[in-house]
Amino acid sequence: MGRTLVIGDIHGGLKALDQVLERAEVTTDDLLIFLGDYVDGWGQAFEVINRLISLKSSHDCIFLRGNHDELFYDWLTKSKDNPNWLHHGGQATINSYADRPYNFIKIHINFLENLENYYLDNQNRLFIHAGFTNVRGVEEEHFTKMFYWDRSLWEMALASRNLPLEDEFYPERLKLYKEIFIGHTALSKINISQPLNVANVWNIDTGAAFTNPLTIMDIDTKEFWQSDPLPSLYPNEKGRN
Template structure:
């Protein structure tokens, strides 16, 4: 069985389907781990939502990202709507056929976990605080943290497992001693990437990342 990790999608349904084709995904044999941020910015958040629901077979892992958090707060709680809109929420709203399905999607995203872990890896949307073990992390940090995680050296971490995260765009999948960074800018003009967790082979929706020079 192969395990594949897929980075931030941001409403780019064609890129997601390209990745699924490139890895030659076999539902009965392979496992997919998604790092969150399925929605916002790109034009087809609704189609991405419907597609990942089709992939939800009980074995694949779907984590939540900060964009799902913003949608949940805006759609289910009527809070911080301007924040969601400022970060691409209006594109998501436009992609949904009606308010009922938008709320259904928000409820689905609200059921997703903040992290997934194994013996060797921690999978999370944004990263972790280096000075805390996984169970001591806050939900906010798991979907929002950036520089404190990115700037920390391997020796700073209480967790000795490799952290696989998205959230912060990079020109190409970045392998560090204790981090793998997966967000290659889909939804911002960039590409979507995935890795085979065992072989570390990278699969991307295009050969070149159009925004690599600005990341």
């Protein structure tokens, strides 16, 4: 039996992905759970998706859907974009895909179509890009876009950090799962560069899209490994704003 390793938001940073896989000494015995947002930010979105597809053929992987992945999919398949997406990393992804062979584009579209909204393991540990809103859990969620857009789960965990589990005001959503692993809300926004545990929620988005490193973590031991800060890997790029 290998480890279960969870990987935070990559945002086009192939060099960081390669570093964390090497530093964690990942083997084919390990289960790799990617929390989404593979594109939009640094200039190697195409190469990141290629690498993930390659990993899928050689490793046991679970790929979750992030909001940036959905926005990119809409652009690829419907030529649908918006100024907000372009401003928040979309233009770097478009540049990365310029003049790529169409047979590769079709393979990447298939990859994006088959991303999972969440993963629940046999120990009742939930892996999801952003969150959920239904008090009965992900299987009862009617608004599936919340799986990769919601921020209220993380905000609720932060607001409840000093409440004991038995408190009458302790949020019901946080009682449903043994642990919840998320990305989506970059910890760099609160000047934190390592995974943060609040209540039973682990935020693994350490801000690789901005100025911080990418993180991979062993969910059982909580040991983690990080890349170099992304600006040092891409000194001629700006990343996301």
